[in-house]
Every structure is written in C-alpha cells, then in structure tokens.
Amino acid sequence: MNILVINAGSxxxxxxxxxxxxxxxxxxxxxxRIGMNNAIFTHEKNDEEYSEVLPILNHEVGLKKITKTLLDPKIGVINSVDEIEAVGHRVVHGGSKFSKTTIVNQEVKDNIRELFDLAPLHNPANLTGIEIAETIFTSAKQIAIFDTAFHQTMPKEAYQYAIKNEFLQKHHIRAYGFHGTSHKYVSEKAIEHLGEESSEKIITIHLGNGCSMSAIKNGKSIENSLGFGPMNGLIMGTRSGDIDQSVIFFLMKKLNKTAEEVSNLLNKNSGMKGLTGFSDLREISEKAENGDENCKNALNLAGYRIRKYIGAYTAALNGLDAIIFTAGIGENSSLMRKLACENLDFLGINLDLEKNKIRSKEIREIQTDSSKIKVLVIPTNEEIEIAKQSCIHLEEIFIHK
Structure with missing residues (x-):
C-alpha cells in the first residue's frame, strides 16, 4: 500500500x-518558506536530492508542485495518482471531538474548520492540504491524524484550567497538548533504545519553529507544555509561549488593540521573531555569535524556559530517567541543547559537550558517563508515525466490514 503523508505546517x-x-x-x-518568493523546495529519492528556489505563495501551489514532482519520469515515484491508496494528513487541533485517527468526510472537515481559532497557524493549512489532496488523489482515502490525540491520557489535574467548571463541561475549554505525533514517535523509540525499566519517566523536547515538551510516564503522556491552542509554553519561532494574561488585557484596554491584533501579535510576531526580528534559529545563532545582544538574549530566554519546564516535569513524573531532544532545532542545534541542559547537574543531567557537537541521523546519547540521566537526540519521523496510524486504521475498517 502506497501512502502519501502530508504534514502541513504554518x-x-x-x-x-x-x-x-x-x-x-x-x-x-x-x-x-511558504508565502515567500524564495521558497525552498527539496525532493530526495534513493539518497539523491533535487532542490529548487522558487516562489510558492501558498499551500495550494506547494502541494501542486509536490504532485508534479511525484509524477516526474526521472525523480518521481509514481506513474499515476491512482497509485496512492491513502493520504495521511497531520491535523494539529482535534479539540474534544477527535481523539483518534479518522477517515475524512464533510463533517470532519467542518469540525476542523470550527477549530481554526484555536490553531490559526495550522488548522487552516491542514484543511487546505486535505481539500487539495481530495481533488488530486481522487481514488485515495483521506485520513486525518490529530496532534492532540496522544495527549488524551493526561489526567484531569493536568488538563483542567482553574475557571468555572461550565467552561470545561459546556465549551470544552481545557489543555489539549500538541505535537503528539512527534512525542509519541520519539518516546516509543526511546523506550526501544533504553528498555522499559530505564524509560518509565521521560521528558520529550520537540524544538522547531513550534516547540513543546511532554512528560511521559510508562509510555503515556501526562503533561504537555502547549494547552488550549498551540501557543503556550516554550518560546517559539513566532509564538510567545507563556505570557501573563494581564498583558493581553493591557494590550487591548490601554493600547486599544483588537482581539485579532493581539492574536496576530502573539502568534505571528512574538517569540524569537519578536525578540530579534528573525524567526530562523540558524540566523539568530549566527548573529549571536557575531555579538548581536538581542539574539544572545533571546537564546538565553529560550534556554531558561526549557530548563524551567524540565524541573516542573521532573516533579510531575516524581523522578526522571531520560530527556529526549527532537525536531529541526532539537536534532541539529548543539547550542540550544547546551543552553537547555545548563545548571541541571542537581538533577543528574550532565551533557558531554563533545558528544553534543556530533551530527547524525541516528539515535545518539550525549550525556557524560557520570550523568545519572540519559540525554538522547532522536530524529523524529512524524510521517512514518502518520503512515503507521493510517495503515492500522484502514486495516481496522477492513476487519470490521
């Protein structure tokens, strides 16, 4: 079975x-860089890479470029779109209606649309991917895999907010957690690598343009740093992460900002971009190395926030066996891993600075020999996880027919 996996980010x-x-x-x-004239398109087949810089102003243009490449006689992998039997879509927010993988129909699409306000950078792109794929891969099953599903095991004390109970009961206002596909994948890899007895209490740290951390006990998520929407917790590329609610009221009342303006500010013009003017950590790290004080400060703030969550999640787990870094920044930035692990020797976390510098696509341990806590870098593969869940779901449907 050929499954095309589409993971549409902001x-x-x-x-x-x-x-x-x-x-x-x-x-x-x-x-x-979707939305820019210098978007970067890369395609790899049999370890041979093709790349191109071109204008890709929206996700529709991007998906049509992908389809054309898949059908290319030289670098493509299919002769007809009918060879794709299923398209697995990552959808960021499933709200209270979706706790597992599901076949897409009109009701599912309508429900994803209803959640736009909770994931304004992602759910619209996710739905666009689904709708375009439906017109191209007409004979394939369209399957939605929700980022929130893995965190459905969070206990009530972790997901309920201290507001009137009716907001939870009637309006489903609660912490949902995100990046579940990635956290699930790397936590399972960590358990395979370390063994079940040595991985009962782990913290997974997903660092990309969007960032989150999860506390995972015996393979199940009990906490995630993202909440009702994917804006809370760590400092991200363009999102603020944790912020005092009073700041929002101040912006609206004192500075006459509308709700939409505040949402755009916190989602699209805050985080590393707000602190430095740049959202790409590679640029920020380079400028910090060359003495840019704003970039130095932003990196220190981001590292501090991660360390604070490591401490909190160690308490939630009542101990710690390992921490795992993953995603684009977590896998590739030795600097951010170093900042995240500084001054945590009281927890038994000791980073080997030389091991930390090694780049690899394989699972690797980067702690010192004397470190009580394992520190792992595990490349995430949300696409494999999405394909697995899609395949399992189709098999379950076939069995129950």
Missing amino acids: SSLKYQVIEMPSETVKCVGLVE
Whole structure:
C-alpha cells in the first residue's frame, strides 16, 4: 500500500511516499518558506536530492508542485495518482471531538474548520492540504491524524484550567497538548533504545519553529507544555509561549488593540521573531555569535524556559530517567541543547559537550558517563508515525466490514 503523508505546517509542507506495512520510504520532500518568493523546495529519492528556489505563495501551489514532482519520469515515484491508496494528513487541533485517527468526510472537515481559532497557524493549512489532496488523489482515502490525540491520557489535574467548571463541561475549554505525533514517535523509540525499566519517566523536547515538551510516564503522556491552542509554553519561532494574561488585557484596554491584533501579535510576531526580528534559529545563532545582544538574549530566554519546564516535569513524573531532544532545532542545534541542559547537574543531567557537537541521523546519547540521566537526540519521523496510524486504521475498517 502506497501512502502519501502530508504534514502541513504554518510555513512548510513536508511529504513522504511510504510503502506500508514495510515502512519503505520511497521519497521525502519539503517545501520551506511558504508565502515567500524564495521558497525552498527539496525532493530526495534513493539518497539523491533535487532542490529548487522558487516562489510558492501558498499551500495550494506547494502541494501542486509536490504532485508534479511525484509524477516526474526521472525523480518521481509514481506513474499515476491512482497509485496512492491513502493520504495521511497531520491535523494539529482535534479539540474534544477527535481523539483518534479518522477517515475524512464533510463533517470532519467542518469540525476542523470550527477549530481554526484555536490553531490559526495550522488548522487552516491542514484543511487546505486535505481539500487539495481530495481533488488530486481522487481514488485515495483521506485520513486525518490529530496532534492532540496522544495527549488524551493526561489526567484531569493536568488538563483542567482553574475557571468555572461550565467552561470545561459546556465549551470544552481545557489543555489539549500538541505535537503528539512527534512525542509519541520519539518516546516509543526511546523506550526501544533504553528498555522499559530505564524509560518509565521521560521528558520529550520537540524544538522547531513550534516547540513543546511532554512528560511521559510508562509510555503515556501526562503533561504537555502547549494547552488550549498551540501557543503556550516554550518560546517559539513566532509564538510567545507563556505570557501573563494581564498583558493581553493591557494590550487591548490601554493600547486599544483588537482581539485579532493581539492574536496576530502573539502568534505571528512574538517569540524569537519578536525578540530579534528573525524567526530562523540558524540566523539568530549566527548573529549571536557575531555579538548581536538581542539574539544572545533571546537564546538565553529560550534556554531558561526549557530548563524551567524540565524541573516542573521532573516533579510531575516524581523522578526522571531520560530527556529526549527532537525536531529541526532539537536534532541539529548543539547550542540550544547546551543552553537547555545548563545548571541541571542537581538533577543528574550532565551533557558531554563533545558528544553534543556530533551530527547524525541516528539515535545518539550525549550525556557524560557520570550523568545519572540519559540525554538522547532522536530524529523524529512524524510521517512514518502518520503512515503507521493510517495503515492500522484502514486495516481496522477492513476487519470490521
């Protein structure tokens, strides 16, 4: 079975064609900087990479470029769109209605649309991906995999807010958690690598343009730093992370900002971008190295926030066996891993600075020999996880027919 996996982010579009159940990856690709004239398109097949810089102003243009490449006689992997039997879509927010993988129909699309306000940078892009894929891959099953699903195991004390009970009961206002596909994938890899007895209490740290951390006990999520929407917690590329609610009221009342203006500010013009003018950590790190004080400060703030959550989640877990870094920044930025692990020796976390500098696509341990806590870098593969869940769901439907 050929499954096309589409992972539409706020400004990116990842894809893979995966043959299941063997998990054979036929090709991988990525569209970066969607919305810009100098978007970067990369496509890899059999370890040979093709790249191009071109204008890709929206996700529709990006997905059509991907389809054209998949059908290309030289670098493509299919001869007809009918060879794709299922398209697995990452959807960020499933709200209270979606706690598991589901086949897409009109009701599902309407429900995803209703959640736009809770994930304004993601759910619109996710739905666009679904709707365009429906017009291109007409014979394929469209399947939605929700980022919030893995965190449905969070206990009530972790997901309920201290506001009137009716807001939870009637309006489903609660913490949902996000990046669940990634946290699930790397936590399972960590358990395989370390063994169940050595991985009962782990913290997974997903660092990309969007960032989150999860406390995972015996393979199940009990906490996630993102909440009702994907804006809380860590400092992100353009999102503020944790902020005192009083700041929002101040912006609206004293500075006459509308709700939409405040939302745009906190979602699109805060975080690293707000602190430095740049959202790409590579640029920020380079400028910090060259003496830019704003960039130095932003990196220190981001590192401090991660360390604070490590401490909090160690308490929630009542101990700690390992921490795992993953996603674009977590896997590739030795600097951010170093900042995240500073001054945590009281917890038994000691980073080996030389091991930390090694780049690899494999699972690796980067703690010192004397460190009580394992520190791992595990490349995430949300696409494989999405393909697995899509395949399992289709098999379950077939069995119950």
